[in-house]
Amino acid sequence: MSAVEDRLSELGLSVPDVAAPVAAYVPALQDGRLVHTSGQLPMVSGQLVQTGKVGDGHGLVPPDDAKALAQTCALNAIAAVKSVVGDLDRVERVVKVVGFVASDPSFTGQPGVVNGASELLGKAFGEAGTHARSAVGVAVLPLDAPVEVEIVVAVRD
Template identity: 65%
Template sequence: MPAGSWSARLAELGLALPAVVTPVGSYTPALQVDNLVHTSGQLPVVDGELTLRGKVAEGAEGVVSPEQAHAAARLCALNALAAIDAQVGIDRIIRVVKVVGFVASAPGFTGQPGVLNGASDLLGEIFGEAGVHARSAVGVAELPLGAPVEVEMVVQVEVD
């Protein structure tokens, strides 16, 4: 699918971009430099509220499951796309270049790549081959506001 039709693809998938998440610090949600747009880290926020809190682990009660974190990573990616859309318009995306994801991990949890597949798979659904990207999946001790996952991305866009 060529650049310029991503909003139509979102509609085909039954997806809508959320409102841009208000920054919780002194930064901007997205910034364009030449033909690249970099997003700030996006949390799993809906309507201004963090949807999930805690560290990711397998089989432990009172923590975030890998499946919940996978869904949260998908939401983070949608929030990143909303930030890009507000900055330049989603239909100007040529390709997704890089995704970096952070997973608040309980001791011994090593499934960060599977969690971040939530974001990567969504980008593939929307952008097809243009959504294939380089990626890092990093386990961390804590994330802002107690979030289980945070995702940032870099996309190449058409320039005027």
């Protein structure tokens, strides 16, 4: 087990099996030293955990729930990276995180939601988990997911 997986275990988490793609793409692809993941949804055991738009009103996914879903997306992104590189200790740096939040039109808290992914990556990779990031509000995501996260990591040989 890698040091990254040990840190996740201390948080009560484990790297899941790679989520099966829902269309024509691969979960992750390495190009040189960079591994790019496809957008990862909050899937657990092949099932989308929650659906809907994020916001503060009735019938919407509460921001705190969406933040937890972003963490699940990041865990799935880590699994996608592992499927390509084998040993997560080869990850030298998390370079970039892009988080998409299916948002109610009045919701502007996308950065707080995507913090769920960023905070997990920091805990899992330590200093190497510090990254550049975008948090984007969108009208809808695949399968009506509330959140989607993709990452780019640099790996050592």
